[in-house]
Structures are given as C-alpha cells and as structure tokens.
C-alpha cells in the first residue's frame with residue numbers, strides 16, 4: 001500500500017512540475033545519473049536503502065551551533081534574487097540566517113533552463129537530492145523556520161528537499177517563500193509538506209526579484225506566526241546583535257513607550273569608554289532624566305532626548321538618563337557588542 005502511495009506521490013510531483021510550464025518541459029525521459037547529484041526516495045520513513053544513505057549523509061553531519069534565537073531563515077539562491085529577500089526577512093524578525101549551499105555549486109551552464117541542463121534534469125526527477133555543503137543548522141531550538149527558494153520549473157529546487165529531509169522540523173512552523181521570473185508559488189510549497197509532515201506549514205508566498213524590504217515587512221506582519229519571544233505576556237524588546245538575540249524588559253517610562261513605537265529599528269551604534277554603545281535617533285523622545293547613581297550592565301538608557309545608550313559594564317555615574325529598558329541575560333552581551341561600532345536591531349513583541 002505504501003509503495004503505491006509513493007508511486008502516486010511521485011506521479012503527482014512529476015505532473016505538477018510539468019503543468020507549470022505546459023509544452024515547455026525538458027525531456028523527462030532522460031532522468032539524472034550524473035555524479036553531481038544523488039537520488040533517494042523522497043519519503044521520510046527510511047524504507048529504501050538509497051534513502052537511508054542520503055539521510056546518513058545529511059543527518060549524520062555536525063550541525064551549526066544554536067544562538068538562542070527562535071526563528072531561522074534558510075535560503076537557496078543561485079543568481080541572487082532570493083538572497084536579499086531572505087536577508088530582509090532575517091533582519092526584520094531578528095532571525096538567524098542560513099544559506100543552503102550546494103556541495104557542487106551550480107554553474108551558469110547548470111541553470112540554463114530548457115537545455116536539459118543539470119537543474120532541468122534534477123527538477124524532472126523527484127528522487128534527486130543534491131548534497132548540501134557544510135553543516136546543517138540545528139533546528140531543535142527554532143519555533144519558526146522560513147524557507148526561501150527560486151521557482152525551478154514550477155517547483156522548489158530539489159536541494160530544498162535535501163534540506164527538509166536533513167533537519168528536524170516536528171512542531172516547527174514552516175513558512176515557505178520564493179522568487180520567480182513570472183510563475184506564482186503554485187504547488188511548489190504544498191508539495192514540500194510531505195517532506196516535513198509534522199511541521200505546521202503556513203501558506204507560501206511568491207515575490208518578484210527586487211521586492212522591497214518594506215513589502216517583505218508588510219508580508220511578515222500579516223503572517224500568523226507563533227510567539228518567539230519566550231515571554232510571559234509583558235511587552236518584550238529584543239536586541240539582535242550579530243545574529244544573537246537578547247531579550248530586554250521595557251522600562252515604565254513615556255520615553256520607553258515612545259521608543260517602542262519606533263521599532264523595529266536597526267541602529268548603528270558607536271563605542272564609548274569601553275562600557276557603552278550609543279546612537280542618535282532622528283526623532284526626539286519625551287525625556288524625564290534622573291540620576292541613577294549607578295549603571296548596571298544591560299541598562300538601556302536615553303541620554304538627552306535622542307541618544308540611545310546600551311551599557312555593557314556596571315559602574316557608578318553622576319550623569320542623568322531616562323530609562324528605556326534592561327537586557328535580562330547579560331553574560332554574552334559584552335562579547336556580542338564587541339570593541340568597536342556595531343549594528344543593533346531593536347524589535348518589540350508582546351510576550
């Protein structure tokens with residue numbers, strides 16, 4: 001029974017691949033047997049020996065270290081259209097970013113479609129699993145994984161199947177999105193569901209090359225994503241610094257509320273005195289400065305009415321500040337901020 005189901009699934013994949021490009025599909029008889037790609041049954045239960053060899057290759061690898069972040073954006077991009085959109089998504093959410101890189105890179109010839117090129121042949125064989133270079137991400141700590149890919153003959157490139165079979169996505173919310181020359185997302189997202197059946201799949205979206213960051217932000221804001229703040233109902237501010245996320249409590253000041261209303265915002269922060277990073281806002285905030293007497297590492301303060309300061313050392317002070325917030329876990333803060341200027345993305349979420 002299971003075999004029949006597999007054959008049916010394969011037939012559906014082949015038909016749907018052809019349907020996106022009626023009359024234009026490359027020769028589906030040629031199959032693929034070159035050394036650049038490896039075939040495996042696309043099912044996940046390990047029923048074929050081919051499949052288990054591929055799963056050993058992908059799942060047996062060392063995975064990347066986790067950063068404590070709860071969202072990952074994984075992307076595959078050969079000609080550079082999908083990559084910036086994935087980067088926008090990661091910046092907007094403050095997510096980790098992972099590039100799905102093929103072990104054997106695609107040459108120009110490999111992607112000259114409708115020439116029976118490597119990509120054409122891979123797309124015509126639902127069992128092909130192009131190998132991924134390097135370590136796969138450890139997805140165990142992520143609650144949301146976004147997967148970005150180009151449309152290849154109406155479908156996701158087969159390397160996306162390699163990725164989905166190689167990582168653990170049970171209980172994870174998966175958000176597919178793609179770029180294409182003109183096709184819609186079609187069945188490319190729903191055909192991936194069988195490869196991670198225990199994930200919660202959100203309907204995918206297609207974007208044109210060159211889509212603006214603002215459009216990606218509007219799309220993300222409209223998604224029904226789970227809470228990734230680890231919060232308790234309070235308003236939480238997150239600071240993303242070089243891929244690491246730090247949670248911060250928002251102070252009960254008007255200035256803090258006003259700052260929160262400006263977020264998300266990435267600030268290029270300058271180094272000062274070996275204990276703080278600061279950046280000037282274009283806007284002014286309603287300051288109500290007081291002398292705290294002492295600064296604690298993790299304090300986020302307003303100096304004057306438009307200078308945001310993040311302290312990474314504790315010391316006594318005679319200066320006056322308005323409280324904006326406080327980073328909760330500061331152990332890794334100093335190292336993340338580094339010794340010079342640094343980009344910090346502030347976002348706000350209801351925990």
Ligand SMILES: Cc1cc2nc3c(=O)[nH]c(=O)nc-3n(C[C@H](O)[C@H](O)[C@H](O)COP(=O)(O)O)c2cc1C
Nearest residue numbers: 077078079080081082150151153154180181182183
């Ligand atoms: C093998 C191959 C097949 C493609 N098939 C389609 C297609 O069916 N429909 C479409 O609109 N674009 C198709 N394209 C164009 C890509 O989807 C588009 O250029 C995409 O933005 C490339 O993303 P990237 O620059 O991130 O690799 C295809 C490109 C290649 C290389």
